[in-house]
Amino acid sequence: MRKRLSVVEYTKGILSGDRVVLSRAITVIESKLDSDKVLAKQILREILPFSGNSIRIGITGVPGVGKSTFIETFGKHLTSLGKRVAVLTIDPSSKRSGGSILGDKTRMETLSNDSLAYIRPSAARLSLGGVADNTRETMLLCEAAGFEVIIIETVGVGQSEILVHGMTDFFLLLMLAGAGDELQGIKKGIIEMADVLVINKADGANQNIAEEAMGTYRNALHLSPKSASGHITQVVTASGLEGKGIPELWNMISDYQKLTSDNGYFIRNRQSQNLDWMHERIRQALESAFYENSVIKRSIPEIEKLVREETELPVVAAERLLALFLTKKSEEPI
């Protein structure tokens, strides 16, 4: 294990925008060592007052939709405006590939060499909840290090979009036109979460069908109720490859930031995200305390057997186990 710095050294380094120290602090946050967990909390407590000053943008879409190309072009546009951009990735499939596919060095090569940009793939963790915690905390560190735009990228393959939506201010869904199934396996709920649907790869021969798809989605969304933010979900076309539609998208996001700051939604949404994060953490902790409790571990096979055999109702069985947990909890502190 590489030598750790002191809390003061991490804090100073992060606040001065030192990306080597920032990366090392993120490594501490991602570590499973108990000593690092203590250190991570100390660092986070120090930098918390300097965090939050950014727009957090979630970007999702199925593999192949053009996320990395799009983020590279979008990120370059932002750095050309003098903005400091951090790109964090949540990759729930990384366990399968034995390493983060989003960590592939060839992704976003130009952007990663830009002095105003910082790219960090999330380390593979056993649970999506763990990845989400790391990403949220990493985001805070990046903000304290002066990054004004935080992009959180996720592969559109399920649960992860909901997590990313729950930790960002603006949610961008990349889509393809004419890819067979209109919804490309993207769940309806995900479309409803989006602040903007971007029909990507609207270039060359694809341009026309992209525009047609835009019309179709606009009509479909016309029926959706107005969101609590006061922003109406937009449908646009873009080409990450050619850069088309990228400046307009950034203008839209800036307008969104202004609108929601003025009407109070921006801060309210972040407050409720923080509360959700806390409650989620409580649920996780309770669940692991329950399943790791030795009394529960011993009792569960027998009670499961009763439920399988329909000798015991699942609800009654659950209550029995919970009662056991609650009476035995003093032996094993949570």
Ligand code: GDP
């Ligand atoms: P990701 O898997 O969503 O990150 O997608 P990539 O950015 O890796 O792109 C997948 C493929 O689509 C690559 O072959 C890209 O060259 C291509 N691609 C990405 N963006 C565009 C675009 O805007 N237009 C066109 N025509 N191709 C694109």
